[in-house]
Amino acid sequence: MSSSAQPIKTVTIIGSGLMGSGIAQVAAASGHKVTVVDQSQEIIDKASASIQKSLGRVVKKKFPDDSKAQQTYIADVMSHLSLQTDAVAAVKSADLVIEAIVENLDVKKILFSSLDKEAPSHTIFASNTSSIPIKDIASSTSRLDRFGGLHFFNPVPVMKLVEVIRTPETSDETFSALESFGKAVGKTTVQCKDTPGFIVNRLLVPYMMEAIRLVERGEATPRDVDTAMKLGAGYPMGPFELSDYVGLDTTKFIIDGWTEREPNNPLFSQSELLNKLVAEGKLGVKSGEGFYPYNKK
Ligand code: NAI
Incomplete structure (x- = not known):
């Protein structure tokens, strides 16, 4: 240096x-x-x-x-x-x-x-x-x-x-x-x-996407996944709470860019559920509903 x-x-x-x-x-x-x-x-x-x-x-x-x-x-x-x-x-x-x-x-x-x-x-x-x-x-x-x-x-x-x-x-x-x-x-x-997502998003976005895929496969509910990660892994927020806070459109924007750049990387693969929620305007806290409903201000 x-x-x-x-x-x-x-x-x-x-x-x-x-x-x-x-x-x-x-x-x-x-x-x-x-x-x-x-x-x-x-x-x-x-x-x-x-x-x-x-x-x-x-x-x-x-x-x-x-x-x-x-x-x-x-x-x-x-x-x-x-x-x-x-x-x-x-x-x-x-x-x-x-x-x-x-x-x-x-x-x-x-x-x-x-x-x-x-x-x-x-x-x-x-x-x-x-x-x-x-x-x-x-x-x-x-x-x-x-x-x-x-x-x-x-x-x-x-x-x-x-x-x-x-x-x-x-x-x-x-x-x-x-x-x-x-x-x-x-x-x-x-x-x-200069690599996709640098450190934090490179780990966080695939983690959030895998949580969504887990729910898509019918293996658990968003609420139980969030509870599990908070109480079992000590995370302050579960992945669905976090996705809703960040904005589902933002998560989709990032994953879309990565899918385009590395289409064969399974960590960067698409989620139908995420795409559907974004298409319906369910973007998380800011739109009043995402994986969870919120009280609109
Ligand atoms: P934002 O939408 O809140 O703010 C963007 C601002 O840039 C707006 O006020 C807009 O009027 C202005 N702007 C657009 N084009 C301009 C131009 N040509 N000249 C001058 N001003 C212009 O966006 P946000 O969330 O602050 O994001 C900004 C950047 O930071 C993006 O690249 C985003 O990826 C990055 N980022 C965002 C994070 C987040 O959590 N929102 C976290 C880390 C990075």
Whole structure:
């Protein structure tokens, strides 16, 4: 590991959705100068409000019964953050650009190819993609050595892990800078090569799919599988509760991509039951029903 990597101070995050706003929050809270970019003023206003709300939860734990300290902390974190709609302008002074936009290769490539022309040569690019090969996204740029993956977990302020991904072209300096950034925002980092699902999803998605297949074969009910895995394996959630929480469409999207890439891998095979539920709009907690019914808010 090289020690010559410059520490990352200025970060631009493209995409202010669920993941982008969470990454922005932890980066700003750890003293980085953060710019967040999204497509419209309306979207970034929403993101700003959601970051402030999330910080409100943080300060209640951090400074219970001290509303002055709570307000000072929120104001300090927010002072490290700016939000805007011009991605090109936002990368001009960035040490690191983290992309957290829609999970679509073509859209990500168009974005990175335009940013590549505008960002300084030292700027490192990273994607937070869950399922697209980093090398495919990086191919839209001329900085393959300064490109890697930073895979955060939802909800970012709570989940303690970041998977740091390297392609064969990622330089040691880049990898070391990405790892240091992950630690600087308070996460534990693990290293992984650019393989489907990296570590967590590579194990988790086939596990959830096999749970669904087990139910499809009529061997047990979702409720009994969940009870078994919670009480027998010590997992905090069973695979069906987890699938409903993650979103059945998200699980299907990931498995579809893997089936296409490795059609003969039995771990990546399709499930009729999952496909049927998604086709019926039963997507889990967010749609009010998945494997289980939920009270719609
Ligand atoms: P999201 O849908 O909540 O947010 C995406 C945001 O990107 C939206 O606000 C959208 O307006 C914006 N956007 C789309 N195209 C853009 C463009 N060209 N320029 C600027 N902004 C643009 O999505 P989410 O869940 O935050 O996911 C983002 C990325 O993070 C995806 O690649 C996803 O695979 C990955 N990811 C998602 C996780 C999750 O649990 N949701 C976990 C880990 C990674």
